[in-house]
Amino acid sequence: MCCTDMALAYVEAHASWSAANTRPSLGRDYAAFLTRGPDGSARAAFAVEDVRCASCMSTIERGLAGLPGVTAARLNFSDRRLAVTWRPDAEPDVPAVLSALDALGFRAQLFDPGSRPDAETAETKRLITALAVAGFASMNVMLLAISVWAGTVSDMTPENRDLFHWIQALIALPAAAYAGRPFYEGAFRGLRAGRVTMDFPITLGIVLTLVMSVVESLSGATHAYFDGAVMLLFFLLIGRVLEQSMRRRTRMLAENLAALRSEGATVVDADGSLRDVPTSDLVPGLRILIRPGERIPADGVVERGMSDLDHSLVTGETAAIAVRGGDTVFAGALNGNGALTVRVAAASGSSLLDAVEALMRRALEARSRTLVLADRATRLYVPLVHAAAALTLAGWLAAGAGWHAAILSAVAVLIVTCPCALGLAIPAVQVVSAGSLFRDGVLLNDGTALERFAAIDTVVFDKTGTLTLPEPSLTDGDHPPGILALAARLALSSRHPMAAALAKAAGGAEPVPDAQEAAGLGVRALVDGVELRLGSARFCGAEAEAAAALAENPAASVICFRAGDAAPVVFPVHQALRPEAAQVVEALLAADRRVLILSGDRAPAVEAVAARLGIAEWEAGLTPLEKIARIEALQRAGRRVLMVGDGLNDAPALAAAHASLSPVTAAHVSQAAADALFLGRSLTPVLSVLDAGARARRLMLQNLWFSAAYNLLAVPLAAAGWLTPLIAALAMSGSSVIVTLNALRARVATGARPAPVAIAGRRAPPSAFPLLPGRP
Known part of the structure; x- marks a missing residue:
């Protein structure tokens, strides 16, 4: 009998004895660390120390598989976080898991996000x-x-x-x-x-x-x-x-998702009184008040009020979404300038944010099982x-x-x-390569990712904030200078992202005095007896003009301006492509790498960007689960996928891909999932990481x-x-x-400048990926 088998036999005997003789009851301290799945199964997370190689991972998972009631034990090798799941009809026995881990030679404790930084700092x-x-x-x-x-x-x-x-x-x-x-x-x-x-x-x-x-x-x-x-x-x-x-310098997923969660919520009781409660106490049916500038703490339906919500981190949609009574809203969305009363539809632990976290955790656990060279x-x-x-x-x-x-x-x-x-x-190669990438504006989160970067043959881009710049820009056109200047001054009084794009045209001008925001609609001001309005087409009475502008440029969003009874003016706003995006895509295709766009944004916006960049394979309106499905389909076909994205809806896909890259302006949770972050506005770091990965693996x-x-x-x-x-x-x-x-040879500059493409006829055919047909 080998040493591992002896250890497993000892663990099973120890666990059986513990269950029969000294099995402790589940106390409140342990219950606070448990989560319940839709089927009633219990799950607990443990922080495990002294995990050094892949054999430790298999020893732990095999050793815990024989415990009573345990259906799964999965260790994330990247962050040494162990997830144990029990059957719905079994009592979760946390002490038995801790005892079994101790018998296997691993120190462990229940995972506490608050104590993790202190433990890592001490080590x-x-x-x-x-x-x-x-x-x-x-x-x-x-x-x-x-x-x-x-x-x-x-x-x-x-x-x-x-x-x-x-x-x-x-x-x-x-x-x-x-x-x-x-x-x-x-x-x-x-x-x-x-x-x-x-x-x-x-x-x-x-x-x-x-x-x-x-x-x-x-x-x-x-x-x-x-x-x-x-x-x-x-x-x-x-x-x-x-x-x-x-x-990884970025902390655990729970800590990064906390940036999108509200710690508390304001509940509206039946008599109209308000009380503050922790987000964990929210249950379906409660009515909560969302003030301007607050994040929505739970999924729900709007009962009263109008506002603009920034859903970009959740859905990838570029434009703020106007919501009113009857509309569905998601936890993590940022409320704009209007107060909303929302009836909770999903309890804490069942929101879209929680679903994204679960998807991401499973994807990271799967990726951590890949053996690297050292293992x-x-x-x-x-x-x-x-x-x-x-x-x-x-x-x-x-x-x-x-x-x-x-x-x-x-x-x-x-x-x-x-x-x-x-x-x-x-x-040594990892550290030197990380320094070389840093000089090219790339921050490496995970040194083992260099080996994965070297194997990439397919690059998948998100659109919003990735191929395009995160901030919107005013579309070039024949805008009357006087009207543009006045609208830009009025835009200085609004916090809306599209208003910010228009406000850039104001230069150093002062905002229009005494401007007031209309919740969910726009901003208005009275100047020399003339009312000025800036905002939605309905607010400015410009529905027909806005429809015509969108028909001409379907990828754009519009912000409208009206001065008194004068004809309204429509300003198209779009998200500009990142500098050198076209050259980067061209270089990737010339190197026989497949390039795709998987986006949660609207189809017209995605189609326009794909056409400008020469990307034949794209798909729009995808949920996080659908993005993972597309990436897994590619990987089952033998592809090694690099995912480049920035939003919350990209985070599970970033974790599921063979390797991942995000801009430094990405959502916190996407930064946690990404193997590397890139600085600046240019997209050339995509070429940098691929080149550095190939050189690092060779060394x-x-x-x-x-x-x-x-x-x-x-x-x-x-x-x-x-x-x-x-x-x-x-x-x-x-x-x-x-x-x-x-290893010091990895200091050679990566030369992230896209090389001129002199090779013709090497683009991937539109039919190469049947799941993603090019739109006409």
Whole structure:
């Protein structure tokens, strides 16, 4: 029976005993962390520590699958968040899950979004402190070691040499005891659960090297190896700190969605009185008051009032939507300039925001199961290292050598094969590539995404705020200068996004005095006895003119102006394409990548942008679930999809795609789901990440192949006794330096300028994606 099977058997026996004898009842503290699905199933989230590789993920999921009532246990490797689901008829047993995780060697606690930043900060501080201690010790111990090396070939007396050895021990032993704690604790927890983790060979090599050094110092030997042990810790901690720093900087989805949620709501009672309640207390049937500038806390139906709602984060619709009695509104939408009374239709936990979060969580859990290069390399590493050291020890003993020589050779094998180069091979490239991308205006959220960027063959764009700029612009046309200036001054008194586009034409002019907003309609002012109006077509009596303008430019929205009895003037407003968007799309198509648009916006607006960019495959009016379905269909067909989007409705698709990219102006939840964010107005960072990903993967593979070749060469030499632990430590350090220098080649500028397209006839045919036929 293997160690993993033994651990699983122990967990199942422990869980059965717990259920039969000491199963605690579910208390209020645990119930507060549970959510219920539509079928009555319970779900709880746990923050799990010490998850280092894909084998940890499979061990946890298999270990929890046998617990009573548990139907699913899925670990998100990216953020170490475990989701456990129980059957509807089963009592959720949170203590049993925590006990099982402890038996498997993983510390865990119920997930609390508020405590997550503090825990991550504390872990980062701990690693940096350990790195500083190891660095200080390695510099001082190496200085003493160099003195011993120089004295060995000169006139140093044995007494002075032994003194230097003991001074090294005085520095190295406490430093190694403190700085190595992250590895020792991980190895101990794994052994306690019957597992051998990557921390075990590290711990074994360090401990044996220190013990051997103390023994050599006691016997007055020429060499001790304290310098090799502390240098080993220093290099390994560099890799661990790099790994921690490349974790997603954006917090958990719940924290990012909080930016769109209202913490409280104002309930209108039957007698007309108002009271404030937490959003979690809202149930269907309650009437709530939404004041101007507030976000809607729950899905519902408008009973009274008129206003303009910004649904762009929810649906992707570019224009603000006028709502009145009977219209449906969604949680997260931003109320404009009118007060609304809304009857709640969905309780807390069942709104559109909650549905988006659930979609996104499932997509992230699925994507986190993809093994990256480091995972695939380390799955074979531990058994090979142990086998090589054990065979070396057994071989020397069988050849008649003493225990001293046999152990010295085995320790040399452990040191020379220490995963220092392997531990730096991937993170070093990630960090250098992240710096290179930063110079091109790209902020990398997830270092592992570089490998996924390298495999992209299909790029899916959202339209609103992605292919187009997030802010609307006034459409060029023959606008009477005097009328335009006056309308722009009036627009300065409005908070409406389309009014903001018109207000830019005012320059430094003052707003029209005494202007007043009409809820949900527009803004009005009286100037020299003439009433000025700016707003909707109905507000300005310009329905016919607005219809004509939209017929001429169906992708635009309109804002109307009227001065007294004069003929109304219609100003078309549109969202301009991002700079160099056409060149980026052209370069992608020239590189044999498929390009599509999946948008929640109106079909005329999407069609116009697709035509201007030469994109044959597009679809409009999609919900978040439909976007995920389209992306999954592409991926089932063998495509590797890069999703580029910015709205709340794009967040699940960003998580479901093979890799994802968002502008820095995106919704908070989209920033959390994206692998990278890009700054500025240009779309050229799309080319930057694809180029950087291809180069990074190439360098990672080179580093891994070098690490493998180094071990194939060094292990036989160490096993044959030709490498002392000191030389093995130097060889190990040298290999780390080489992979780091190779990683620095990723600093080459990505050159994100779209190259001129000189290749003809390479565009994807309109029928290449049957789910997305080009609109006529």
